[in-house]
Amino acid sequence: MAAFPEISTVQYEGPQSDNPLAFRWYNPDELVEGKTMKEHFRFSIVYWHTFRGTGSDPFGPGTAVRPWDDGSESVENAQNRARAAFELFEKLQAPYYAFHDRDVAPEGASLAESNANLDAVADVLAEQQQQTGVKLLWGTANMFSNPRFMHGAATTCNADVFAYAAAQVKKAMEVTHRLGGENYVFWGGREGYQNLYNTDMKRELDHLAKFFHMAVDYAKEIGFTGQFLIEPKPKEPTKHQYDSDAAACMNFLRAYDLTDHFKLNLETNHATLAGHTMMHEIDYAGAQGALGSIDANTGDMLLGWDTDQFATDYYLTTQMMYYILKHGGLGSGGVNFDAKVRRESFEPIDLFYAHVGSMDAYAKGLKIAAAIRADNALEDFVSQRYSSFDSGIGAKIEAGEVNFSDLEKYMLEKGEVTPNVSGRQEMLEAVVNRYIDRV
Incomplete structure (x- = not known):
């Protein structure tokens, strides 16, 4: 005897469907x-x-x-x-x-x-x-x-x-x-x-x-x-x-x-x-x-x-x-x-x-x-944010080619840190919202 006799196999009907027993987004073969x-x-x-x-x-x-x-x-x-x-x-x-x-x-x-x-x-x-x-x-x-x-x-x-x-x-x-x-x-x-x-x-x-x-x-x-x-x-x-x-x-x-x-x-x-x-x-x-x-x-x-x-x-x-x-x-x-x-x-x-x-x-x-x-909508920004490690002193740090003394010498010569890029959290959250609206 069927446990759910009134229910058929749930099918994909697409985003316009109002049927609560149909898939609007889950299309198994997509x-x-x-x-x-x-x-x-x-x-x-x-x-x-x-x-x-x-x-x-x-x-x-x-x-x-x-x-x-x-x-x-x-x-x-x-x-x-x-x-x-x-x-x-x-x-x-x-x-x-x-x-x-x-x-x-x-x-x-x-x-x-x-x-x-x-x-x-x-x-x-x-x-x-x-x-x-x-x-x-x-x-x-x-x-x-x-x-x-x-x-x-x-x-x-x-x-x-x-x-x-x-x-x-x-x-x-x-x-x-x-x-x-x-x-x-x-x-x-x-x-x-x-x-x-x-x-x-x-x-x-x-x-x-x-x-x-x-x-x-x-x-x-x-x-x-x-x-x-x-x-x-x-x-x-x-x-x-x-x-x-x-x-x-x-x-x-x-x-x-x-x-x-x-x-x-x-x-x-x-x-x-x-x-x-x-x-x-x-x-x-x-x-x-x-x-x-x-x-x-x-x-x-x-x-x-x-x-x-x-x-x-x-x-x-x-x-x-x-x-x-x-x-x-x-x-x-x-x-x-x-x-x-x-x-x-x-x-x-x-x-x-x-x-x-x-x-x-x-x-x-x-x-x-x-x-x-x-669209690399987040990846490109993250890559840019860490770009200071892609070359120069940053690349040497990641490669393990420098020590504390080397870095002290580098900063004594450079003098001060210059900011590279804003975190832009609010912008990125809005970017994600745009994709949610768009899809």
């Missing part, structure tokens, strides 16, 4: 900078918010109406839910999806039972992937919901919990590999601390690194060649998480000899919680050769927590796509909709309205970003 939009985005739908989110909040139970879900934690219900999920993926023309192990299959009374439940649902996932052509962007393990992880998983103070987490990741990696997952993500929801008085930070970081090296070794053992990704987030649920932002993650990876094995999965809402913009995080990761994938959402700037809203702001999506294009794209990653409909948007059709609107916003952002790049 070429932008030599690649189709489908190839640029590799859109992915998350399983957790979309098919496990109920609309509950700290002040009340769920509101979502989901006719395909009987509310039980049975394996049979999980299998039925998987079939409904793939109907949505296919009708949205989303080529990928992503999940946590506990999203798709209920946790059992033991590790063995949990593993068996996951295998039983994975059978249906494999069947649905074969029927629809939808692929797995990435899998991961939920090591933050169960009370056993109250002190963390890989950074716990309890060795048995560390062992359980390792076993859980082992199984999640096996299922991800079986389903052809192109990446595997680690999000350290509780890998951090609430209070330093009771925390040995160095020991916890050492343990986290050992855990990641074990994962690398096991991937080689089973032949999993997908990309490992770390997802930065500064806080919530813990006061301080060790993967707080892109820079902290890169520092950790370098310190523990893991840079060859991991890239970053960046999220807009996590960037703002860290006090950064998403374009900052993308540009930083890209400059380090570590841009792997993005979770596509946004936060409410008036609220200080992770609201996971669907992004519809063209200015935001333009900034994101500009820096993704600058660094050559997302490789094996994708634009993954880690976003949830609001509690008040409780009908099944709202899942379609939300995804269609945001897919269009990213497509519009891509077109704007590509137009800016085609």
